Amino acid sequence: MGKFPPSFRSAIPSTSLIKNRPSQQLQQPHYSPKKPTKKNTPQPHETQTPPPHKSLFKTSSLNEAKILFNSLVSTTKPRLPDNLRLHNSFLQSYTSISTLDDSISLLDHMVKTLPSLSPDRSTYHVLLSQSCREPDSSLYSVQKVLNLMVNKGLKPNQVTVDVAIRSLCTVGRVDDAVLLVKEFSSKHSKPDTFTYNFLVKCLCKSRIFNSAYSFIDEMKNSFDINPDLVTYTILIDNVCNAKNIREADRLVAVLKECGLKPDAFLYNTIMKGYCLLNKGIEAVRIYKQMKEEGVEPDLITYNTLIFGLSKCGRVSEAKKFLKIMVESGHFPDAVTYTSLMNGMCREGDVLGAVALLEEMELKGCSPNSCTYNTLLHGFCKGRMLNKGVELYGVMKKGGMKLETASYATFVRALCREGRVAEAYEVFDYAVESKSLPDVAAYTTLESTLKWLKKARENGLAV
Amino acid sequence: MLPQKMKKAITDNPKQLANLIDLVNLPSTLRDFVGQSQISHLGCFVRVWSYIKTNNLQDPNNKNVVNCDEKLKSILLGKQQVELVELPALIKLHFPKQKKFP
Secondary structure (H helix, E strand, O other): OOOOOHHHHHOOHHHHHHOOOOOOOOOOOHHHOHHHHHHHOOOOOOOOOOOOOOOOOOOHHHHHHHHHHHHHHHHHHOOOOOOHHOOOOOOOOHHOOOOOHHHHHHHHHHHHHOOOOOOHHHHHHHHHHHHHHOOOOOOHHHHHHHHHHOHHHHHOHHHHHHHHHHHHHOOOOOOHHHHHHHHHHHHOOOOOOHHHHHHHHHHHHHEEEEEHHHHHHHOOOOOHOOOOHHHHHHHHHHHHHOHHHHOOOOHHHHHHOOOOOOOHHHHHHHHHHHHOHHHHHHHHHHHHHHHHHHOOHEEEEEEHHHHHHHHOOOOOHHHHHHHHHOOHHHHHHHHHHHHHHHHHHHHHHHHHHHHHHHHHOOOOOOOOHHHHHHHHHHHOOOOOHHHHHHHHHHHHHOOOOOOOOHHHHHHHHHHHHOOOHHHHHHHHHHOOOOOHHHHHHHHHHHHHHHHHHHHHHOOOOO | OHHHHHHHHHOHHHHHHHHOOEEEEOOHHHHHOOOEEEEEEHHHHHHHHHHHHHHHOOOOOOEEEEEEHHHHHOOOOOOEEEEEHHHHHHHOOOOHHHHOOO
């Protein structure tokens, strides 16, 4: 992977750009040993009682767990009995590495050895979330835990629903989650809005939209659970990401019919949708609509707007909005400036972008790696390679990652000027800093060199 | 946006990626150079390039040119000098499977 001891690097002529590096690396070890010793000594006093059950279980053997529990009870007798939390986390750490049946047996054992212990809902929730992770394809094990709960006189409540749904969704069993929600709603308790919206979000992500719609309809018709503004925002976000803006418009009409009033969040989402489609004018229309309806635009609104306008080449309008934004009391952040710089670079006004960088730093807003990548891209496109190389040096010093696009443009620009060795060095840095996968970095370099070779054969390049 | 593009590249062209990463049994000349019996196309390139750097084989007057030593010559068609531009192509010659890719 081209990894050498730092001492080697300075010896390599092609990488003379990074002369400063070895000295930096040498300095760090000098400082680092001091800090930990300083910090470490006072710490043991502060944390006198470290959690006793971190990586407690080495094996998933039930007997060993039982023995461990017995020893825990006998050693720390005075304060254990009334500490349900401790027992829950004890059970939790065992469940995380073992099967459901063993966990249930362990709980039985715990109750037997310690009669004062009375498991509550949260104890069963631990088991429940484990049961959702069981690899069987039916809801059998989930039902089992629920029955246990009911037998103990604990009726499942909204928290129970939430735990089950989230656990099911995180392992990708969205269909089962839908089934379970319906069952819960008819038998025990309805899901709260958070559970409901979470499930809608998972449905949008993993299934076609229609399944989300039919779920919403069904919940509305059978259990009288209506979608709220957050639900609509989730739907619109997903619709917009699929570039189906017309559907988003329809959804807005529907939600207005339901008597809901769109908020800034929702408008931002729609605006983002338009920006993805390069429709900056429409984004401005949404902005005006917001103003008309008395919804106050926030930082995200302005950032989206400036991003969208820059993207479709309306930089002057974007600049105008930057002014409006400042006037209305918002502080432009790195995202705002970077979007604007991106637009300026697209227009070929790299120097203007650099001026903006200075302005931005003057105002106390520090650029991030995205800003630098944008500028690097701009320099290469604007045929100001030397400035680009300079900037690359700064990025490298700061240990910033290269983005795929700017990496590719930079490599191409270097090769076009015949600076192949430097392109190789950039390749090394990209691999070393893990900016992009090795394969991607190599494919770019390879295809660029292939193109250069061809161009040379035709007498086109240096 | 970016990961999507990557994903697309992979799904469009799984073969090309695989050709770069898959371990390949090496012919004897290459085996002597890398000191292993198997290496991937990408790994081989990185190995050769780092060999050039550690041994200072780039021409001091023109960094884009590599003056091959005996060891390097044995795997790069016996050329005295190799331009960095052709390096990937020369290494590709050792991994002929790639050629099947349309």
